Amino acid sequence: MWKKINFAVLVLAINLACITPSQARLTIDVTLWLDNATPIAIVPFGYQGVNPEPMHMTDVISGDLRRSGRFSPMPEKNMTETPHEGNQVNYATWRNLKQKYLVVGKIQMLASNKYQVQFQLMDVDQGKQMIGQSFQVPGKSMRRLAHHISDLVFQAITGIRGAFDTYLAYVTVVKNNKGQRAYQLAISDSDGYNEQILLKSSMPILRPVWSPDAQKLAYVSYISGRPQIYIQNIYTMHVQQLTHFDGSNLSPAWSPDGKRMAMSLSKDGNAEIYIMDLASHQLHRITHNYAIDVEPTWTPDGRNLIFTSDRGGKPQLYEVAVGPDGPQGSPRRITFDGDQNLRADVSPDGKSVAMVNETGGRYRVAVMDLASGQMTLLSNGNLDDSPSYAPNGSMIIYSTHRNGKGVLAIVSSDGRARQLLRFTRGSVRQPAWSPYLHDQ
């Protein structure tokens, strides 16, 4: 009965980046999940069209929901029925299969590169539809649309906005047989697919960070011979060198309103925290200390910076309030557990901070509740690094090592589920999860 379905028809106008194509092979290991992940059946979508089906969207949706740690998608081979519309669903069948939710849908080819995709999310216990939507997209946008459907399903069930239709940025390093390193700055979809290379260099590339509108990356490159900060538009590829100072120019961090960039500069002798106004390029110095001050990050309200400093002897995290013209008050140490704490990333709700914690020689990702100060270790490697929150705060991506190679891992922020994203070429490091995309 289509009348019962509340279809919102929208056309995804996806601004596809004009970026060098490449091939990436991806392996996802789901290493951990809880038995009480919610069972959901994502029935392979029906397809009608003269051309071959462009892709299996339900594979992408299942992968997204599994990676979140909150869902346990049912294996396709266990499905005894494969309805494509809500009115074909026999709820008793799915109750017997212990499924809580059901996603059905179908894809119809309308023209040579135009497809109509519709899906419905059903509550099996209640025996009724939760959401249903229809889209018209070109074939190349189907993967993106699958992530969008994952977001809608995730939000309808958990009440939390999904963050699957987002990007990752990261740096790959490949060593040739002469021992020379080739660095690449790349972006991909949140599941590691659609890798696109933004920059290649024989010199190190570090610390990509997303602008709040997800249109640009700031990063550190050694192309000039010393580390300088650059900004690159991921769609036009336009590159702007932001800093030209002596010494090390490190740790770019966009303010939440996108108008200022916090950074660490050693132009005055040793690494200090500064804020640059991006319109005027005027600098405000935030720290004055003989110690190393690096890796600033903003709290979501734009009023504080959290940064790494060894002013107490070993690197720990400090917080300082910042106004339009500089610091307001003195930096206050906020981490006390373990031997070292470095490289903070504040959760989108501002309540927690992820960091690299060193205890007993092991560097692991930890999360601290800012109100209580309680720390929770989330990773289990020895040299884990670069934690970065998904924009909905539900997952954290970080770098770790497997078999001597750098790989990326995603852990749910409660530590319940963890996956590895492995790329075939060389080592991967310095991940940064994008904000929500705004181009649809």
Added chain:
Amino acid sequence: MIHGNKVLLLGVFALMLSACASTTKQGGTAAQQGQAQSGQQQATGAAQQQGGFQGSPFDNPDNPLSKTTVYFNFDSSEILPDDRPIVIAHAKYLVTHPNVKVVLQGNTDERGTAEYNIALGERRAKAVSQLMQLQGVAQSQIQVVSFGKEHPVALGHNEAAWSKNRRVDIVYPNGH
């Protein structure tokens, strides 16, 4: 509660994008050029048997100038007593050769974050720079750059490798 079930998904995805602009390429400069010239240690036995070394003092293994690397303890930028003569020898050479430039490249082991390590490597290189300037080397002769943990010379994950990577390389980019 937690069980270690494992699922392996393998996928190959070939990206198809057409009519794309070229990327901005950054070709690197060879930063470590000078090392090949200064790092050689050739023992010319004949010369040594005669009680003196003939040729460049940078090639004489008995001369501290032949050593171009200064090592450090973990998370420290203090120049160790054994390595001070190396820095001082290079400083004296630079004082007598005021047109010669030197690059001090700071490095760290792999432990810790990339950017903290760049700052730490820079602090090490600056410690060497300060000792050189105390010997009278002009600041304009010295350039400092830190690579943090990006340029390890030993690749192991143990103290034997780490101790080789916590270093400042003294590099003469245009020769001696």
